[in-house]
Amino acid sequence: MxxxxxxxxxxxxxxxxxxxxxxxxxxxxxxxxxxxxxxxxxxxxxxxxxxxxxxxxxxxxxQEVVFADVGELDAAMAEAARIPSGGPIGASMPAALAFVRAVVVSYMLRLTAEPDTYARHERLVDSHPELQARSLIKQRRYAEALRGLLEDRGAEHETAAMAAEIGLAAFYAGRRIAGNDPERLPGAVEAAFDRLT
The missing domain is CATH 1.10.10.60 (Homeodomain-like)
Structure with missing residues (x-):
């Protein structure tokens, strides 16, 4: 049965x-x-x-259909949970940023795995203010997910909050540097993190 x-x-x-x-x-x-x-x-x-x-x-x-890639975030977060952090992060900003970098770059590689799909999605969002607003709400969810992952790794609350926001900033800087080109975006995000260290 x-x-x-x-x-x-x-x-x-x-x-x-x-x-x-x-x-x-x-x-x-x-x-x-x-x-x-x-x-x-x-x-x-x-x-x-x-x-x-x-x-x-x-x-x-x-509008929600446009952002149906939430499963990608969930998969990336599950994958991130398996990334070794070398022990509790505590108040170490370098350790927190190293972990955030691994998560954000992994997520970018997933998002840009199909460059045409990524570019189509970005064009659609960029051309509609209501979708841009929804995108910002989704970005806040990503930052909160990163913060939660960091705290699960033993990061202090302040360190987790700051590292998550810096990770999001590195993502946006990479987008700007790469012109949001899906082929260049993961490397540009890595370069943004490099500049932080």
């Missing part, structure tokens, strides 16, 4: 993952074809061949 329940649960999860991916793909295709403003939730659901209720099971609004 337990095996049957486990199989049914796995199939349900796979179906949910496929529905979510179909919604994301449909949304981006429609954004490319019509522009962000001219696409409705109904359009996205119809293109993905699901109902509106299914859309709202996964996303609060069409």
């Amino acid at each position: 337990d095996r049957q329940h486990g199989l049914a649960s796995s199939l349900r999860e796979l179906k949910q993952q496929r529905a979510r991916e179909a919604l994301v793909e449909a949304a981006h295709a429609l954004f490319d074809e019509r522009g962000f403003e001219r696409v409705t939730v109904t359009d996205i659901a119809a293109r993905a061949e699901v109902g509106r209720a299914t859309f709202f099971r996964y996303f609060g609004d069409k």
Whole structure:
């Protein structure tokens, strides 16, 4: 009975993952074809061949679809949890920044692994103020996740808060230096961290 329940649960999860991916793909295709403003939730659901209720099971609004890479952050954070830190960080800013650097660069490599997808996403966000605002909210989530990881590694609260914010600043500096070119971005972020030390 337990095996049957486990199989049914796995199939349900796979179906949910496929529905979510179909919604994301449909949304981006429609954004490319019509522009962000001219696409409705109904359009996205119809293109993905699901109902509106299914859309709202996964996303609060069409802006959320643009930022569907949250799973990438979660995967990067899980990966970061396995990065050795050489013992508790405590008040050591160099140790905290070394850890943050590893996390941020790893995340950048994930985000830019498909340069065309990354560039398309950035163009879309840059051309809509409401998406820029949502992006800033997401960036705060990244900073909080970094702070939490640092504290889990034994960093003092002040050290964790400062290192997380500096990591975010290095990311933004790298974006500026690289012109947000996905091919150059990870190296530019590394260079920004180099300048800090």
